[in-house]
Amino acid sequence: MMSRREFLRKGGALGITGAVALLSKKLPQGQLWAQPSSDIVAVKGGSLSSRLDRALQELGGVGAFVQKGQTVVIKPNIGWAQEPRIAATTNPELVKRLVEQCLQAGAKRVWVFDHSCDNGPASYKASRIEAYAKEAGAVVVSGDKSSIYKSVIIPGAVKLKKTMVHELILEADVFINVPVLKEHSGAGMTSAMKNLMGIVWDRGEFHRLGLDQCIADCCMYRRPTLNLVDADRIMLTGGPRGHAGSKYDEQNMLIASTDIVAIDAVSARTLGQVPENFGYIGKGERQGLGIADLSRHAIRRIRI
Amino acid sequence: MSRSYSRGARTARILRQISAVFILAALVVAFLVPGDTANLLARAVSAWQFFPAADRAVYEVLSGFKVGGIAACISAIVILLATGLFGRWYCAALCPLGTLQDLTALIQGKGGQRYKRSFKPLRLAILLAVIVLSLLGAISIASWADPWSIFSRFFTYNLRPLIRLVHKEDLMGLSIVAMGLSGAAFMAILGASILSRRWFCGNFCPVGSVLGLLNSISFVRIRLDDRKCVSCGACASVCRAACIDVSKKRLDATRCVNCLSCLEVCPTKAFRYGGRGYRKTVSRDNTPVMNRAQFLFFFYRGAVTVSLLSILPVRAFPADRNQPYPVLPPGARSIDRFTRTCIACGLCVNRCPSKVLQPAPGLIAGKGFLVPRLDYSISYCQYDCTVCMEVCPSGALEKLNRDRKHLAKIGDASLVKTRCIVFTNGTKCGACAEHCPTGAVRMVVGETGLPEPVFTSSICIGCGACHYACPVHPLQAISVTGLSVQTIAEQPSLNLFDTTPQGNNPEGSEDAFPF
Numbered sequence: 001m002m003s004r005r006e007f008l009r010k011g012g013a014l015g016i017t018g019a020v021a022l023l024s025k026k027l028p029q030g031q032l033w034a035q036p037s038s039d040i041v042a043v044k045g046g047s048l049s050s051r052l053d054r055a056l057q058e059l060g061g062v063g064a065f066v067q068k069g070q071t072v073v074i075k076p077n078i079g080w081a082q083e084p085r086i087a088a089t090t091n092p093e094l095v096k097r098l099v100e101q102c103l104q105a106g107a108k109r110v111w112v113f114d115h116s117c118d119n120g121p122a123s124y125k126a127s128r129i130e131a132y133a134k135e136a137g138a139v140v141v142s143g144d145k146s147s148i149y150k151s152v153i154i155p156g157a158v159k160l161k162k163t164m165v166h167e168l169i170l171e172a173d174v175f176i177n178v179p180v181l182k183e184h185s186g187a188g189m190t191s192a193m194k195n196l197m198g199i200v201w202d203r204g205e206f207h208r209l210g211l212d213q214c215i216a217d218c219c220m221y222r223r224p225t226l227n228l229v230d231a232d233r234i235m236l237t238g239g240p241r242g243h244a245g246s247k248y249d250e251q252n253m254l255i256a257s258t259d260i261v262a263i264d265a266v267s268a269r270t271l272g273q274v275p276e277n278f279g280y281i282g283k284g285e286r287q288g289l290g291i292a293d294l295s296r297h298a299i300r301r302i303r304i
Numbered sequence: 305m306s307r308s309y310s311r312g313a314r315t316a317r318i319l320r321q322i323s324a325v326f327i328l329a330a331l332v333v334a335f336l337v338p339g340d341t342a343n344l345l346a347r348a349v350s351a352w353q354f355f356p357a358a359d360r361a362v363y364e365v366l367s368g369f370k371v372g373g374i375a376a377c378i379s380a381i382v383i384l385l386a387t388g389l390f391g392r393w394y395c396a397a398l399c400p401l402g403t404l405q406d407l408t409a410l411i412q413g414k415g416g417q418r419y420k421r422s423f424k425p426l427r428l429a430i431l432l433a434v435i436v437l438s439l440l441g442a443i444s445i446a447s448w449a450d451p452w453s454i455f456s457r458f459f460t461y462n463l464r465p466l467i468r469l470v471h472k473e474d475l476m477g478l479s480i481v482a483m484g485l486s487g488a489a490f491m492a493i494l495g496a497s498i499l500s501r502r503w504f505c506g507n508f509c510p511v512g513s514v515l516g517l518l519n520s521i522s523f524v525r526i527r528l529d530d531r532k533c534v535s536c537g538a539c540a541s542v543c544r545a546a547c548i549d550v551s552k553k554r555l556d557a558t559r560c561v562n563c564l565s566c567l568e569v570c571p572t573k574a575f576r577y578g579g580r581g582y583r584k585t586v587s588r589d590n591t592p593v594m595n596r597a598q599f600l601f602f603f604y605r606g607a608v609t610v611s612l613l614s615i616l617p618v619r620a621f622p623a624d625r626n627q628p629y630p631v632l633p634p635g636a637r638s639i640d641r642f643t644r645t646c647i648a649c650g651l652c653v654n655r656c657p658s659k660v661l662q663p664a665p666g667l668i669a670g671k672g673f674l675v676p677r678l679d680y681s682i683s684y685c686q687y688d689c690t691v692c693m694e695v696c697p698s699g700a701l702e703k704l705n706r707d708r709k710h711l712a713k714i715g716d717a718s719l720v721k722t723r724c725i726v727f728t729n730g731t732k733c734g735a736c737a738e739h740c741p742t743g744a745v746r747m748v749v750g751e752t753g754l755p756e757p758v759f760t761s762s763i764c765i766g767c768g769a770c771h772y773a774c775p776v777h778p779l780q781a782i783s784v785t786g787l788s789v790q791t792i793a794e795q796p797s798l799n800l801f802d803t804t805p806q807g808n809n810p811e812g813s814e815d816a817f818p819f
Contacts, residue, residue, distance in 0.1 A: 042817060081688060117739060117773075119658040119686050121338065126688070147472035185747040185755060186734025203735075207775035210731040237801035240738050245798035251818070269819035279732070294819060301817045 068106030073172035120144030157217035191267035212279030261290025313567035350697035363699030391525035506559035532574035629786035643672030646700035680768035715766025736770035
């Protein structure tokens with residue numbers, strides 16, 4: 001039998017160890033308050049792969065983001081069990097090229113996942129992202145079971161102060177956000193900020209607590225090392241899932257930035273709207289996530 | 305008989321075992337591994353399970369061959385014909401529950417097995433009960449005597465959750481009733497088999513009773529020559545059906561499953577697999593289930609019962625009008641038809657990728673026990689998925705292709721705006737609309753200045769995506785209930801979303817940067 005004192009001592013020690021372990025896990029590699037780079041690169045024309053190569057080159061090469069021996073997590077939009085031509089999901093060719101680039105830069109491992117809205121395996125398959133990413137050498141991880149999500153506290157969040165985040169977001173050295181830009185029936189638009197809703201287990205909470213605020217809060221947890229917006233074929237109506245009557249805008253564009261707010265502001269303009277139309281952009285800016293005012297950014301517009 | 309005879313028996317025995325092991329292995333994959341290959345295996349093997357095949361064939365006949373045509377009846381016909389001609393091969397070559405019972409012999413060790421008398425009234429009673437219950441429409445209750453259903457339910461409700469637990473998947477929708485009953489039935493059968501080999505097959509199983517009866521009158525089967533038999537008991541110790549009575553030098557042909565073990569071990573070659581042979585008198589190896597008078601009595605009484613039941617069928621269990629209708633899988637057509645044909649084997653529940661298919665609690669329409677329905681608290685029906693209909697081995701789910709499934713209306717949503725977050729909280733939501741595959745729920749900016757949900761019933765297929773996604777709990781602002789008769793939804797119009805603000809980018813903005 002353990003005496004009460006012994007029990008308390010051991011329990012306390014265990015608790016402290018646990019807390020330290022949790023805290024050390026929870027603080028993402030000091031990128032939380034890093035100043036965003038004001039660089040925005042938009043590349044039009046060419047193929048999806050060549051667009052990515054050029055954008056990365058403009059930002060100093062993939063080596064500026066991925067160091068040798070690091071682990072990388074790529075978060076595309078794999079929300080729906082839809083084929084690539086529907087453009088409800090990130091183009092698989094773009095994901096494939098990005099994986100290749102990361103591995104060429106010496107990444108130890110490249111993970112790809114999303115918490116799909118439709119059935120996970122069906123979405124991974126229909127979007128072709130699983131096949132393309134594996135072909136390039138990535139490890140495709142499922143996002144549809146709660147056991148791989150860890151409870152975290154989001155510092156600076158207004159509403160979504162606590163949530164469960166996919167363990168790879170906690171674990172990877174580099175976090176690359178690769179959304180597809182499209183119209184969204186609920187949030188108005190989905191691009192870089194809204195895409196991070198897919199790193200969280202319980203999305204219902206976003207809606208209950210207020211969608212715009214929670215999208216901004218969610219981006220506070222770990223700011224992506226880099227955001228790459230697939231604006232190749234933009235769904236203008238019937239988003240986010242896509243319908244037979246959906247209308248499209250063939251922009252053949254890729255947008256890259258480390259500033260998640262700025263890239264969403266550019267995305268809004270690309271949809272023919274203004275950033276003010278989407279509540280989460282302004283909220284994100286006020287929470288220090290980035291700068292929505294495009295005049296304060298150096299935008300490089302490149303046609304290839 | 306020459307020497308080559310026993311070699312032939314050995315070859316046949318090995319072939320039988322290969323078939324049995326292949327079927328079992330295929331089903332283990334089919335039940336425990338996710339994915340398309342497993343679905344294909346599930347479909348191929350379950351199509352040759354007698355109880356669902358007979359169910360499918362009967363439904364096909366009743367519907368005038370309009371659903372699956374004669375093709376749907378082939379496996380039932382082939383199994384019956386083959387048994388009538390070549391004996392009861394099914395039970396030791398195709399039935400997975402039979403194979404698992406044979407495997408209990410491994411626990412049992414060698415020898416030790418003796419002839420066990422069968423209790424014929426029990427077999428007849430069970431068979432009669434299964435037929436009567438099936439005709440009354442309670443086939444999902446009758447199927448608790450069916451070996452396929454018992455096997456399938458054990459794998460679905462007991463083993464699959466274990467596998468999911470190992471993979472740290474979320475265990476949702478576990479039904480204690482389904483787990484408990486499936487586990488108990490399966491364990492009882494294996495336990496009985498340890499005490500008396502294939503006790504279930506010879507004393508309880510309705511499929512075994514039908515095929516056993518056919519075996520006893522079939523042209524070719526295993527026969528025991530009592531003049532050659534020396535009552536040494538070698539056969540009885542290996543007999544998988546405990547059906548050889550060596551003291552009386554008799555083989556109970558109604559229980560023999562053609563395992564062929566006896567042919568190999570008999571030192572005097574008293575067994576042979578063949579026709580009636582040269583002897584004019586009926587050999588004593590045939591132990592009839594009943595004599596002619598009994599048979600005629602049962603036949604007439606059975607015929608009268610069956611015809612009476614088919615004249616006044618199924619009204620015995622009216623649907624409960626006070627309960628909302630459960631949402632049934634696509635292809636079920638109607639609650640009445642579905643509950644009359646679904647054997648509740650749970651194969652669709654097992655294969656459903658989104659796990660939205662779960663056994664319904666209680667009785668559906670007073671007669672469907674543990675039949676599958678869609679549970680939208682767990683997930684929703686995937687728009688492009690047709691797996692449940694593909695794998696369904698009974699006649700319960702009509703096989704709709706993807707295009708037809710896209711319009712198959714299995715339920716209808718109802719939107720309660722007073723519960724909707726857009727109105728109660730004044731914040732954006734739209735979870736329902738973003739999940740809706742047909743556009744039956746869409747967001748239109750309304751008086752609140754926010755996108756508000758708008759619902760069109762005529763294009764709603766009842767897939768439950770909105771119901772599942774709605775963040776309002778426990779009573780959703782949009783929820784789906786089932787229909788007593790499934791219908792066909794309208795094709796959504798192509799300009800459904802033209803009210804959405806499209807921005808000011810005209811088509812062909814390729815050259816200019818929009819910012």
